[in-house]
Amino acid sequence: xxxxxxxxxxxxxxxxxxxxxxxxxxxxxxxxxxxxxxxxxxxxxxxxxxxxxxxxxxxxxxxxxxxxxxxxxxxxxxxxxxxxxxxxxxxxxxxxxxxxxxxxxxxxxxxxxxxxxxxxxxxxxxxxxxxxxxxxxxxxxxxxxxxxxxxxxxxxxxxxxxxxxxxxxxxxxxxxxxxxxxxxxxxxxxxxxxxxxxxxxxxxxxxxxxxxxxxxxxxxxxxxxxxxxxxxxxxxxxxxxxxxxxxxxxxxxxxxxxxxxxxxxxxxxxxxxxxxxxxxxxxxxxxxxxxxxxxxxxxxxxxxxxxxxxxxxxxxxxxx
Numbered sequence: 115x116x117x118x119x120x121x122x123x124x125x126x127x128x129x130x131x132x133x134x135x136x137x138x139x140x141x142x143x144x145x146x147x148x149x150x151x152x153x154x155x156x157x158x159x160x161x162x163x164x165x166x167x168x169x170x171x172x173x174x175x176x177x178x179x180x181x182x183x184x185x186x187x188x189x190x191x192x193x194x195x196x197x198x199x200x201x202x203x204x205x206x207x208x209x210x211x212x213x214x215x216x217x218x219x220x221x222x223x224x225x226x227x228x229x230x231x232x233x234x235x236x237x238x239x240x241x242x243x244x245x246x247x248x249x250x251x252x253x254x255x256x257x258x259x260x261x262x263x264x265x266x267x268x269x270x271x272x273x274x275x276x277x278x279x280x281x282x283x284x285x286x287x288x289x290x291x292x293x294x295x296x297x298x299x300x301x302x303x304x305x306x307x308x309x310x311x312x313x314x315x316x317x318x319x320x321x322x323x324x325x326x327x328x329x330x331x332x333x334x335x336x337x338x339x340x341x342x343x344x345x346x347x348x349x350x351x352x353x354x355x356x357x358x359x360x361x362x363x364x365x366x367x368x369x370x371x372x373x374x375x376x377x378x379x380x381x382x383x384x385x386x387x388x389x390x391x392x393x394x395x396x397x398x399x400x401x402x403x404x405x406x407x408x409x410x411x412x413x414x415x416x417x418x419x420x421x422x423x424x425x426x427x428x429x430x431x432x433x434x
Contacts (some may be wrong), residue, residue: 317342
């Protein structure tokens with residue numbers, strides 16, 4: 115006999131979390147639990163404000179409709195809403211034993227907070243890998259921070275994420291402040307400029323590799339081999355379910371591009387599932403999942419080594 119439950123959750127986040135010029139005070143989303151006999155599967159449906167096209171309310175209505183069909187044993191297609199498709203596909207994969215338990219718990223460390231503590235954490239990683247947000251401040255500040263980190267850790271490959279915040283001229287000013295050897299140690303910059311065309315031009319001029327992120331979700335965007343492009347960064351909450359992830363991964367592999375599975379500020383539940391997907395589908399690539407430190411609680415499942423408290427189920431709002 116099939117059963118399904120849907121809850122709404124809210125987790126307080128650290129002050130200062132800014133997403134595209136909006137300050138986030140809590141992370142909201144949905145939790146789904148599918149059950150068939152003794153088997154269970156969980157999923158997280160959490161549109162990211164400022165990035166997802168669907169709202170949480172739209173995701174909730176789509177989830178209720180999908181669950182009604184699933185409970186009635188009707189054929190169910192993958193939702194057109196990426197966050198819904200991702201959460202439900204994870205729940206089904208867990209339910210039917212299709213999502214391996216093994217996980218990649220090592221993530222590219224997000225550069226924030228105490229610099230000395232960050233350096234100690236990176237020094238303990240084997241191999242070290244870090245990700246830094248750029249474009250929030252002046253390019254000179256970004257360049258100084260990048261330089262200091264690269265000088266402190268001579269073996270560190272550094273990923274940068276600009277979220278399309280730079281004009282081509284600003285991107286040039288950033289690159290001009292780095293030496294050729296420093297540029298070579300940047301693994302890639304995710305979407306440095308406001309348009310893919312400007313990003314490609316920047317990569318050609320600067321010699322700094324780039325990765326596609328937002329462009330993957332643009333209508334009509336075709337993934338192809340282009341000079342300077344070395345990777346694609348996939349955030350399943352923004353892209354779609356497991357099948358969609360596998361499709362993008364296959365296309366990237368055919369083109370010789372590295373594929374990085376990354377978070378969209380999911381809770382510990384979603385992050386543990388992304389870690390399992392990373393181990394399964396991209397076993398030799400360090401994922402970008404170091405966002406749990408931005409939250410004040412964990413949800414359903416704990417991330418290994420994280421001491422944040424687990425939110426009580428009584429704090430969730432039952433939807434159906």
